[in-house]
Amino acid sequence: MDARVSTLDFAQWSTRQLAQVEQALSDWVPADAPAGLGEAMRYAVLDGGKRLRPLLVMAAAEAVQGRVEAALRAACAVELIHAYSLVHDDLPCMDNDVLRRGKPTVHVQFGEAPALLAGDALQALAFEILTPEGDAVPPAIQARLCRLLAQAAGASGMAGGQAIDLASVGKPLTEPELRAMHRLKTGALLEGSVRMGAACADAVDPAALRALNDYGAALGLAFQVVDDILDVTADSAALGKTAGKDAAADKPTYVSLLGLDASQMLAEALCMRAHGALDVSGLADVGRLRALADMVVKRTH
């Protein structure tokens, strides 16, 4: 099965991937978009965030020996969608948050209307990056990546999850309802990252693809459980965003529903499930994916 990747190897790999992704994002998010729009877009995207989604894309693409150019584009595209969702989520009519990644949020820095437009333009840019002219990425892969990203971002994915989240403030949810919300709100894009990475190969064994999808689903949910835990255990400085805001907003969370200990156990169990999916995938190079699952559960911000 998998050739275990040491922590050191993973750190080196991750640093190398992230340098590539940062460079590509800096190249592709236009500085010269009109009337300050490019500035707001770059502010929203560059020099910030854990870049977990790009790493998932790159690791999944590696696991299936996917095409490098396609993977880099998919990694950037998914990060642009993530960045736009944060910009819109922070707006006064949504979470009304003023701090993100340790900096003023986009609407605080540039104004509400420019923030709205920057988010809109980032979403469009994601699909533009996925569809380069020329033969660097085969059209079949371009189309597949667009499909997966649109599904992950839209009404049956992230945007749908945000709508449930919005409607659920102050409402008691059951654990299955909470899970359904998070499966869409955060899970869809994380799972989508893994699917997009896997879509960078010309063809993948169906059983391996199912295993990767299971991995992505478990990891996506684990991420949210840990997010809820950190919302109560970490401080704003470590998070780079306002801590305790979900509790303050009376939003249902895993911690409010299950308590802190059970939430931590759930996160561990989901991490094991993600590892288990990789074990049965039949794929050799899944060490980075394994390390990413560990990183999600052990992160402190």
Place this chain on the structure above:
Amino acid sequence: MDARVSTLDFAQWSTRQLAQVEQALSDWVPADAPAGLGEAMRYAVLDGGKRLRPLLVMAAAEAVQGRVEAALRAACAVELIHAYSLVHDDLPCMDNDVLRRGKPTVHVQFGEAPALLAGDALQALAFEILTPEGDAVPPAIQARLCRLLAQAAGASGMAGGQAIDLASVGKPLTEPELRAMHRLKTGALLEGSVRMGAACADAVDPAALRALNDYGAALGLAFQVVDDILDVTADSAALGKTAGKDAAADKPTYVSLLGLDASQMLAEALCMRAHGALDVSGLADVGRLRALADMVVKRTH
């Protein structure tokens, strides 16, 4: 050259195309998206608007003998982008408009946050519709359509134009500056509609493609000039939106810059330029495109 299409033929053709587009939009904009999101999306899209962009897609696709399934998807996708842009444009932080197509705007009806999310989800849906699984649309056409739509919608297209518009309120613009703004804000998506229609064929003669692009550019600008004219000459009931709002907002318009008569002459001249481009396209079936250019300039709402 072109076999002239009678006004009656055009009306019949247009009615038939629109029935198809309405049905497809109703099928594809999900009623069951979570937490009322689907309801807001359908409210924003269905039963409203002139559907000029879908007609341009269908007519351009016909002119190049494009694939029917691809054209229908492109027509719906471009309308979804248009619909999302209106939803976001009407938000309080943008134009703060309460009336659209004779109905309360989406945020008035559903609230600001749901309107923001509905717009976001509509943009994603546009790209999802362009990338169906299976072989109904060849991957190369799917990829090309996504590229053209993303370019038309993003920072170097519609969103960029909106950013200029936002930054130009109360500022005197020269005619070239005003033209640059409109070329992006409204022109990019109208021109994009023509390009997407032309992209529904497996291959198109480059000279014909250039001619269609010229047609789209002239028509896009004509549309905006007429919009500015109608903003002062029509009333809110005819427009289905608040009349005189650009003047009230001290936004630069063709009428404020050139006066009413010169604006009308400019619109006519652009219509002739659009016709001229069709004349030299070498394409046979351009009667619908010709009629659409006339419709844009002669419309009263």
